Amino acid sequence: MKKGWLWIIIFTVLFLFSSCGPDAAGETADGNSQVFDHGGNVTLRILSGSENRELSQILDDFARTQDINIVMDYKGSLDIMRELENGAAGYDAVWPASSLWISVGDTQHLVKHAQSVSITPVVFGIRESLAKDLGFTEREVSVSDILEAVSGGKLEFCMTSATQSNSGCCAYIGFLYALLGNPDVITSEALADPGLAQSMTSLLSGVDRSSGSSDWLKDMFLEGDYDAMVNYECLIISANQELEARGEEPLYVVYPYDGLSIADSPLGYIDNGDSRKEEAFLSLQDYLLSDDVQNQIQKTGRRTGYEGVSQENADVFRSDWGIQPDRLLSPIRMPSSEVLFECLNLYQTQFRKPSLTVYCLDYSGSMSGEGENQLEEAMAQILIQDNAAQNFLQASSGEINILIPFDSNVRETYMASGNGQEIELLYDDVVNEETGGGTNMYKAAETALEVLSQYDLSQYTPAVILLTDGMSNGSFDDFRRAYEEAGMDVPVFSIMFGDADPDQLDDLADFTNARVFDGREDLIGAFRSVKGYN
Numbered sequence: 001m002k003k004g005w006l007w008i009i010i011f012t013v014l015f016l017f018s019s020c021g022p023d024a025a026g027e028t029a030d031g032n033s034q035v036f037d038h039g040g041n042v043t044l045r046i047l048s049g050s051e052n053r054e055l056s057q058i059l060d061d062f063a064r065t066q067d068i069n070i071v072m073d074y075k076g077s078l079d080i081m082r083e084l085e086n087g088a089a090g091y092d093a094v095w096p097a098s099s100l101w102i103s104v105g106d107t108q109h110l111v112k113h114a115q116s117v118s119i120t121p122v123v124f125g126i127r128e129s130l131a132k133d134l135g136f137t138e139r140e141v142s143v144s145d146i147l148e149a150v151s152g153g154k155l156e157f158c159m160t161s162a163t164q165s166n167s168g169c170c171a172y173i174g175f176l177y178a179l180l181g182n183p184d185v186i187t188s189e190a191l192a193d194p195g196l197a198q199s200m201t202s203l204l205s206g207v208d209r210s211s212g213s214s215d216w217l218k219d220m221f222l223e224g225d226y227d228a229m230v231n232y233e234c235l236i237i238s239a240n241q242e243l244e245a246r247g248e249e250p251l252y253v254v255y256p257y258d259g260l261s262i263a264d265s266p267l268g269y270i271d272n273g274d275s276r277k278e279e280a281f282l283s284l285q286d287y288l289l290s291d292d293v294q295n296q297i298q299k300t301g302r303r304t305g306y307e308g309v310s311q312e313n314a315d316v317f318r319s320d321w322g323i324q325p326d327r328l329l330s331p332i333r334m335p336s337s338e339v340l341f342e343c344l345n346l347y348q349t350q351f352r353k354p355s356l357t358v359y360c361l362d363y364s365g366s367m368s369g370e371g372e373n374q375l376e377e378a379m380a381q382i383l384i385q386d387n388a389a390q391n392f393l394q395a396s397s398g399e400i401n402i403l404i405p406f407d408s409n410v411r412e413t414y415m416a417s418g419n420g421q422e423i424e425l426l427y428d429d430v431v432n433e434e435t436g437g438g439t440n441m442y443k444a445a446e447t448a449l450e451v452l453s454q455y456d457l458s459q460y461t462p463a464v465i466l467l468t469d470g471m472s473n474g475s476f477d478d479f480r481r482a483y484e485e486a487g488m489d490v491p492v493f494s495i496m497f498g499d500a501d502p503d504q505l506d507d508l509a510d511f512t513n514a515r516v517f518d519g520r521e522d523l524i525g526a527f528r529s530v531k532g533y534n
Contacts, residue, residue, distance in 0.1 A: 036063035043069040049097040050215040077166040081105035097166035114268030118302035125236035125251030126228040143178035150206035157228035163392035164532035174259030212532030237301030253322035262331035354398035356460035360444035362468040378527040383427040395419035406444035407437030442474035463534035469498030
């Protein structure tokens with residue numbers, strides 16, 4: 001009897017450790033961090049772009065052999081910039097996709113020892129058969145050629161948000177340069193050109209799915225049925241490796257020659273006066289820049305210089321995929337921070353395809369008190385436009401926002417269009433709702449589909465954003481049938497809060513090619529993150 005109880009205790013402890021900590025790959029439960037901990041004497045916490053997930057094995061090898069632990073916190077480019085502006089408390093290093101975000105965000109001059117670890121251009125990956133039909137496999141392609149294909153209804157593509165992710169931002173700035181005729185530098189005067197607005201709006205009308213993360217964009221593309229995506233060359237290579245393994249058609253890489261932008265992956269130390277941390281950082285940087293590791297980095301599809309790759313890694317950069325490893329990369333010149341912010345505001349409010357967002361908000365009894373207060377504060381960051389503008393999440397003139405408050409049943413449907421007073425009045429509907437009753441998120445999601453069916457979704461970037469703090473009654477099978485009958489490609493993003501059932505939310509996300517955000521520690525941040533995906 002004693003021995004039996006001993007085994008129960010042992011298995012319980014093992015279960016708790018396995019379920020609460022990182023998984024075998026070092027991934028934390030919320031998916032936003034990776035931990036490489038082999039019992040080292042010092043830990044480096046790094047603020048990083050999501051594309052560096054591809055270097056997990058290299059980082060784990062370093063942590064294991066050098067007695068230095070690493071925590072990678074993955075955030076979007078705008079969040080990295082904001083963290084630097086605010087002093088990046090708790091971080092020892094920063095590793096964004098582009099030097100742009102250090103130069104714009106490091107207003108306190110905390111970052112030093114910054115060096116580029118690798119480079120990768122931002123390119124189009126187009127289904128090979130479509131690229132051939134468009135004539136893109138036989139010649140150099142300009143941004144105008146891509147615009148013509150989009151305007152002719154021959155090309156749609158997935159792309160990260162220019163205001164939330166570096167790959168989207170770099171692609172967008174490249175488009176601007178090309179459409180403005182490749183000036184020495186983008187100016188405010190040039191941005192006021194009405195012809196630019198018309199061309200850029202037409203080009204971005206080709207975006208059929210958006211994302212706040214380059215790495216997740218690749219995963220979304222692989223799980224969906226899409227023709228093309230704009231992403232880092234290295235992530236196109238990674239996607240092609242998986243497509244080929246599945247026996248599916250690969251993507252053909254197209255380099256817009258007049259608007260090619262480069263991600264230079266700088267790794268910099270955040271100086272907090274800790275000499276042990278600085279020594280550990282320099283050890284990591286030396287390791288990453290060593291010849292052997294640079295060769296390993298090339299094997300992931302990243303370049304380690306602006307001219308060519310090693311012969312040993314030529315099979316990674318395959319010419320039959322349209323990749324040009326010997327292409328001389330000449331990056332465009334990024335605008336000043338003031339003009340950059342103007343560019344991003346124009347993208348968010350005028351140029352991008354307008355969002356059509358349905359918020360399904362849980363007002364069940366368990367949300368009473370703190371949950372309700374956090375919900376109201378989070379929605380204030382989206383609906384109150386002065387708040388939204390601080391994170392480039394403000395509405396455009398063609399945008400539509402819909403609220404569906406629910407408990408055991410759907411209570412009401414509220415709608416606001418545009419970016420004027422109407423959207424801010426929608427916030428009054430949020431605060432006027434009272435908590436009470438049970439939870440039926442499936443019914444709310446079904447109602448969202450019914451509402452969306454009334455619109456021509458090709459004119460919008462649609463999404464359902466669901467927040468719930470408890471286990472839902474109702475039926476996932478009913479929702480699945482309704483979704484299949486609707487025949488729409490609409491992601492149902494979820495924000496997990498309180499005692500929400502992650503399995504139920506994961507089922508919705510997996511089925512609709514979306515993702516779940518963890519709002520249990522930072523509901524406001526989760527709302528900001530999910531809004532960057534549409």
